[in-house]
Amino acid sequence: MSRNEEYNVLLKELETTPPQLEYAAQRALSREKTSQKRKRLFGVPMGGLAICFTAFVLLVNLFPPFAAACEDVPLLGALAEAVRWSPSLSAAVEHDYVQPVEQSQSADGVTASVEYLIVDRKQVSIFYSLDTDRDISHLDADYDIRLPGDLHGYHSTTGSYGLENGALRRIDVNFVDIDVPETLELELQVYDSTDNWEPGAEPAEAVGDYGDEMLSDQRQPEKLYLAEFTFPLSFDPEFTAQGTVVPVNQTFRLDGQRFTLTEAEVYPTHLRVNIDDDVGNTAWLKGLSLYLENEYGERFESCVNGISASGDPDGEGYGTFWLDSPFFSQGEHLTLCITGAEWLDKDRESIRVDLTEKTGENLPTGVRLEWAERRENGWLVSFSAPYRWGNTTLYQIWGHTYHDGEGREYEFGSRSVTTTPMVLGALSGEALEVHEADAAENRDRYFESFALKGYQEDQVWLEPAWTRVTAYKQPVKITIK
Missing domain, CATH: 2.60.40 (Immunoglobulin-like)
Known part of the structure; x- marks a missing residue:
């Protein structure tokens, strides 16, 4: 069996998400920030975050020459591991297209370090780490990107959730209407995220009724930041001219x-x-x-x-x-x-859905309305769509706003994307068996569920992200x- 065949077999095995992990998966979202003077859409694959968590294990064995070449250089080896899921960045590291930074700051027992940059005319990839001498097993950070002067026009993403302390994390800053500036500032606000990643909690204890959570008006408690850091980053003109x-x-x-x-x-x-x-x-x-x-x-x-x-x-x-x-x-x-x-x-940029009858008027091709449940403080609705082009990446089914019969516009409160049929609470016994059978029967579909907070109308007009493929x-x- 060739390396590519081994890889495809491994990916196939990873397509099934255990029901216990589904509760966590339906909450996992990659973070992204945008600074734009004008409206601009950005497409970010919704399944990318989940893929990242398995990529390191798989690709260590798929590209042994590259891994072996970096073994003897600890920091470079960590960088090679951090970019394994990006062929472009992996090639950049392999060709020594890397700007070392090695800036480190400490406060209140927390240390943040910016180790490397990979930069060209239109993108900056920032590689940093978080560590602590306090009894905290998982650190994470909110971040902000500050451009010099009145510059605007970037979109940034990160998916470094759940990494161990000390591991290299990555933020990609992409510039659309402008080139990469000579400098920018990275602000990190570090917090304890241990509760999000500690294993062992049973689904019932960890979740309760997810429907109530989706419809709740309660805001997430304000994060208690352990430390805040600002790193001024300057870019080598030799790199920013490339392209x-x-x-x-x-x-x-x-x-x-x-x-x-x-x-x-x-x-x-x-x-x-x-x-x-x-x-x-x-x-x-x-x-x-x-x-x-x-x-x-x-x-x-x-x-x-x-x-x-x-x-x-x-x-x-x-x-x-x-x-x-x-x-x-x-x-x-x-x-x-x-x-x-x-x-x-x-001519199909708005589609009428009858929530009580559980029917949609000319739904996007292949899309099914799985269920709709009215509660005291709004509706919970779940749709499914088939995978496309032989790819298991999740695709958004609906846009970010919806309308009532009077044309009033609302924004979705909560949205969840899962690879098995959406459930609102913990499952056990016969209910779990039914769910597993349903998931097996629908392995070629993904599920998008959302809350219409405060909405009590029987019909709703949704904006499809697409209508046919x-x-x-x-x-x-x-x-x-």
């Missing part, structure tokens, strides 16, 4: 819709392809399944852990798609291969260079 824009200007069609691939931006940390849509299109482009290929057959996939797409601030679709970078490869020619497309039809038997190919 190339390749003009393309090729027109192509997908499902009768017309687009122009205007250019590709090639950076050490990632690649972006910029696509303009035609004003006469009848659907917004909400997602693509795509990859790059060079003349040697090397493939560069869509980014899994981080931003996968960003949108036009003046439209409802996505216009820029982010992929792994060929910057350190030997190939000179690149072809974009599109294998699937996700659409939002312009197309998979292409043969890739649509566009030559970039």
Whole structure:
């Protein structure tokens, strides 16, 4: 069996989430921050966080030469481990494309250290650690990014939940409308997150009725920060100058819709392809399944852990798609291969759902309304959708707002995404057996559940994130260079 076959087998085994872990999984959310002067959509795969937790174990064995090369350099070895799930950043480390920082600050028994940066014209990846001499098993930190002057235009993500003290954590800061500035400040507010990660609690003790929690108006208690740190970070101009824009200007069609691939931006940390849509299109482009290929057959996939797409601030679709970078490869020619497309039809941007009858009017293709439960302080609703393009990554089904019959707009209070049917409380005995059988029968679906706090109408108008999905038997190919 080849390494790739072993990898696919391992991934298949990891697709099933034990019911006990599902209670934790349906609460896990990656954190992201945005600083924009104009509205802009960002696509962040919803399953990326869960994937991160298993990636280190798998990829240690999948790439032994790279791991062995870093074993004798402790800090570099830790950095190699921290980027294993990113082919672009792994290639950057392998080619010594790293700016050491080694800044450390301590206060009240807590130490925060910024060890490395991987930076180019459009992205900064910050690698830092948290440690303590106090009796605290898990530290975590809220963070803020401060740009110099009045600069705006970044989106940042982190998924470092549950890491042991001392492990390298990562924050990616992506710039869209501006280049990476010469400096920025990273502010860390460190807190004790031990209660979130201590094993051993039974689901009933840990959860109770999750429906009440989703509908509750109670706010999370204010965090007690143990220490706060500010790190001024300066970037080597040799790194921030790296990147190339390749003009393309090729027109192509997908499902009768017309687009122009205007250019590709090639950076050490990632690649972006910029696509303009035609004003006469009848659907917004909400997602693509795509990859790059060079003349040697090397493939560069869509980014899994981080931003996968960003949108036009003046439209409802996505216009820029982010992929792994060929910057350190030997190939000179690149072809974009599109294998699937996700659409939002312009005449279906609002869909009526009858909550009492548990029916939807022209729901997105493949979407099912699983259940709807009215409670004293609102509705709890659960939908499911099939996996797509052979990928188990979770995709958002609905947008962030909904409307009543009068057109009044509301925002979702709580949302949960699970890989097995949503449950509102602990299960045992026959109920657990029924749940496990239901989960086995629906292994090819994921579930999105949410609360409509304070909403008591029988009908609701939801905004779909997409309405249909197309998979292409043969890739649509566009030559970039």
